[in-house]
Amino acid sequence: MTLAIVTGTSSGIGLHTAIGLALSGVEVVATVRDASRADALRSAASEAGVEIDIRSLDVTDATAARALIDAVGPVDILVNNAGRGAVGTLEQLSDADLQEQLETNYLSVARLTRLVLPGMRERGSGRIVTVTSVGGAVGQPFADAYCAAKFAVEGLMQSLAPVVAPFGIDVAIVEPAAVASSFTDSVHRAEPGPYAEQQQAYLDRTATAFASAQSAEDAAKTVVEAATTSAPRFRWQTSNAAVRFASLSLADLDGSRVLSVTSGWVRPGE
Numbered sequence: 001m002t003l004a005i006v007t008g009t010s011s012g013i014g015l016h017t018a019i020g021l022a023l024s025g026v027e028v029v030a031t032v033r034d035a036s037r038a039d040a041l042r043s044a045a046s047e048a049g050v051e052i053d054i055r056s057l058d059v060t061d062a063t064a065a066r067a068l069i070d071a072v073g074p075v076d077i078l079v080n081n082a083g084r085g086a087v088g089t090l091e092q093l094s095d096a097d098l099q100e101q102l103e104t105n106y107l108s109v110a111r112l113t114r115l116v117l118p119g120m121r122e123r124g125s126g127r128i129v130t131v132t133s134v135g136g137a138v139g140q141p142f143a144d145a146y147c148a149a150k151f152a153v154e155g156l157m158q159s160l161a162p163v164v165a166p167f168g169i170d171v172a173i174v175e176p177a178a179v180a181s182s183f184t185d186s187v188h189r190a191e192p193g194p195y196a197e198q199q200q201a202y203l204d205r206t207a208t209a210f211a212s213a214q215s216a217e218d219a220a221k222t223v224v225e226a227a228t229t230s231a232p233r234f235r236w237q238t239s240n241a242a243v244r245f246a247s248l249s250l251a252d253l254d255g256s257r258v259l260s261v262t263s264g265w266v267r268p269g270e
Helices: 012-023 039-048 062-072 095-123 144-167 182-186 193-211 216-228 240-246 256-265
Strands: 003-006 027-032 053-056 077-080 126-131 169-175 235-237
Touching: 003 012, 003 062, 012 027, 012 039, 012 077, 012 216, 027 062, 053 062, 062 095, 077 095, 077 216, 095 126, 095 144, 095 169, 126 144, 126 216, 144 169, 144 256, 169 216, 216 235, 235 240
Parallel strands: 003 027, 003 077, 027 053, 077 126, 126 169, 169 235
Antiparallel strands: none
16 A cells, blocks of 8 residues: 655644545544644544554654654655745844744754655656745745745745756655645744834735635645646646746746756767
8 A cells, every 4th residue: 555644734734635545545644743633633633434553753853854754664655744934034033943944844854855755766757746835936935934935945946946856756846825724823923123014015915815715625635636646747737826926936837848948958879
């Protein structure tokens, strides 16, 4: 049976991705940072009539990440979903704020991906799906640290994709726009200082966007598709709003043009 690990599953996109993969016949290991917050996932699994292996994992803990991969056995699908937001422009942000975003949204993804790659490469198959954001394609005011980390992880995955493709490993990123979930509850907000008016305008706009946001369940359908499709591609958006927003920076929406070029860079003799 196909085995998937999904991180950040206590709520939102991660929760619905874990349920969706289980419903599609995949064996799911769902990780949560705080085991006391897994009740919603347990209830959803019970209601859906599926079994999910729920495990505690702080994705920023490199030792715990390695122990998880060693414990669960061969991983066929990795869904990097865990993440954290931050509101603040650069002058408001400390080095610790920047590092926290990099640790959660970039470095932890790199570590988990690196841990599953040897097994996938040796077996000649695998799928790595990373939930990024339209903020990984378009920089946004007062999302400096968040967008920087998401840009970084998209660059990492786009660079990795053509290298591991010859070993049967598909790499994908999924870019949601605003999604109705508890993700914003964990957003760190810097003291506004001289940027108070601008920051409040940004927060007001954000509140409006989230008032009409895509549901987490609907967004998760795209993640499940990216993880299970027989016609994989690199870049996915979860809604028409995400397509419109990402297209501000991207003319190559599915990533095929970039990968067709960079794949040639790693072919011997070319």
